[in-house]
Amino acid sequence: MAQIDKTKPVLVTGATGYVAGWLVKKLLEEGLTVHAAVRDPENKTKTAHLDKIAAQTSGSIQYFKSDLLAEGSYTEAMKDCELVFHTASPFVTDVKDPQKDLIDPAVKGTQNVLETANKTSSVRRVVVTSSCAAIYTDAIDCQKAPGGILTEEVWNTTASLKHQPYSYSKTLAEKKAWQIFEDQSQWDLVTINPSLVMGPPLNLKATTSESFSILKQLGDGTMKMGAPKIGLGLVDVRDVAEAHFKAGFTPTAKGRYITSGHDTDFVEMGKVLLPKFGNKFPLPKKALPKWLLMIIGPITNKLFTRKFVRNNVNIPWKADHSKIKKELGVTFRPMKETMEESFQCLVDEKVLG
Numbered sequence: 002m003a004q005i006d007k008t009k010p011v012l013v014t015g016a017t018g019y020v021a022g023w024l025v026k027k028l029l030e031e032g033l034t035v036h037a038a039v040r041d042p043e044n045k046t047k048t049a050h051l052d053k054i055a056a057q058t059s060g061s062i063q064y065f066k067s068d069l070l071a072e073g074s075y076t077e078a079m080k081d082c083e084l085v086f087h088t089a090s091p092f093v094t095d096v097k098d099p100q101k102d103l104i105d106p107a108v109k110g111t112q113n114v115l116e117t118a119n120k121t122s123s124v125r126r127v128v129v130t131s132s133c134a135a136i137y138t139d140a141i142d143c144q145k146a147p148g149g150i151l152t153e154e155v156w157n158t159t160a161s162l163k164h165q166p167y168s169y170s171k172t173l174a175e176k177k178a179w180q181i182f183e184d185q186s187q188w189d190l191v192t193i194n195p196s197l198v199m200g201p202p203l204n205l206k207a208t209t210s211e212s213f214s215i216l217k218q219l220g221d222g223t224m225k226m227g228a229p230k231i232g233l234g235l236v237d238v239r240d241v242a243e244a245h246f247k248a249g250f251t252p253t254a255k256g257r258y259i260t261s262g263h264d265t266d267f268v269e270m271g272k273v274l275l276p277k278f279g280n281k282f283p284l285p286k287k288a289l290p291k292w293l294l295m296i297i298g299p300i301t302n303k304l305f306t307r308k309f310v311r312n313n314v315n316i317p318w319k320a321d322h323s324k325i326k327k328e329l330g331v332t333f334r335p336m337k338e339t340m341e342e343s344f345q346c347l348v349d350e351k352v353l354g
């Protein structure tokens with residue numbers, strides 16, 4: 002594929018989101034015209050930070066009212082765009098009805114956006130924000146992967162409506178994207194598959210991303226007796242934005258890209274915050290024993306089923322991030338910097354103590 006024309010508008014779905022915010026910032030700084038597809042363009046608490054960035058950069062932003070479940074609602078936003086970033090998808094774990102709250106918006110939304118791309122002759126590349134959740138469900142899946150490490154070849158086969166439905170929604174949505182891509186030849190598809198995203202939000206007050214519920218629990222005393230040593234990957238939100246940008250504008254970008262800076266776990270994520278914040282906040286300092294979590298987990302947190310504890314606690318997480326480093330030149334910030342800056346935001350915004 003030839004280079005994307007930077008004088009043409011670029012569509013970002015879910016532009017109000019935590020991850021999308023940093024991508025929109027990068028696009029505006031590069032002088033691009035951003036078509037921001039959002040559910041409610043009138044809701045200034047969700048868009049004011051983007052307007053402010055646009056005013057300070059050479060780029061410009063235009064809002065379009067779009068909903069993942071409203072067929073055809075991305076048509077106007079996509080008009081004249083060569084490049085589409087599809088980031089919108091619910092990232093919540095505490096839901097009443099997983100089919101309605103997660104699977105439908107993720108899968109039907111992806112179908113809606115990509116079928117609109119099929120009808121919009123200007124579109125040449127689509128970058129979908131998938132997730133490592135489309136690669137694995139539980140840390141134990143790493144052990145079952147070839148060579149004991151997650152790669153772009155691996156697909157999530159263990160999530161379901163009943164077990165980790167968010168991961169199921171991301172798996173089905175990415176599969177849908179590849180299926181729609183296979184059936185046409187007008188545009189190419191690249192997916193960015195981040196692990197858990199952390200780093201300062203551009204608009205903490207309005208963020209609904211699950212990333213911040215997790216961070217908050219590290220500092221609000223929920224884990225003061227210790228943290229479950231759950232293996233997971235971590236990546237900085239600014240590195241994820243850079244990855245999207247490069248996936249959009251590098252002609253040779255191809256396929257899936259694991260976007261994960263660090264193989265880590267909850268205990269290490271807490272420990273890295275101790276030198277700077279340990280005196281003021283009840284951060285976890287040690288791991289809770291697995292046997293104890295098997296007993297108290299299901300009582301204290303409905304996500305901590307016995308199956309979840311068995312498959313994640315004390316199990317290391319391992320993913321290969323060499324493809325994105327080699328092909329797109331993406332580098333990853335140190336974890337300490339990411340964690341400290343995210344936590345500082347919660348302190349500054351008085352979300353904690």
Ligand SMILES: NC(=O)c1ccc[n+]([C@@H]2O[C@H](COP(=O)([O-])OP(=O)(O)OC[C@H]3O[C@@H](n4cnc5c(N)ncnc54)[C@H](OP(=O)(O)O)[C@@H]3O)[C@@H](O)[C@H]2O)c1
Pocket residue numbers: 014015016017018019020021039040041047067068069070088089090091092106130131132133171194195196197198199208209210211212
């Ligand atoms: N954060 C992570 O750790 C992480 C890791 C891997 C992948 N991801 C992926 O990154 C993307 C962004 O997530 P995030 O963390 O930035 O979460 P977020 O801040 O909650 O952003 C989600 C976005 O999706 C939009 N959205 C949700 N339901 C919608 C609907 N029915 N119609 C239109 N828009 C809808 C939201 O719009 P409103 O503002 O209107 O609610 C919001 O802009 C998602 O695809 C997520 O799966 C996130």
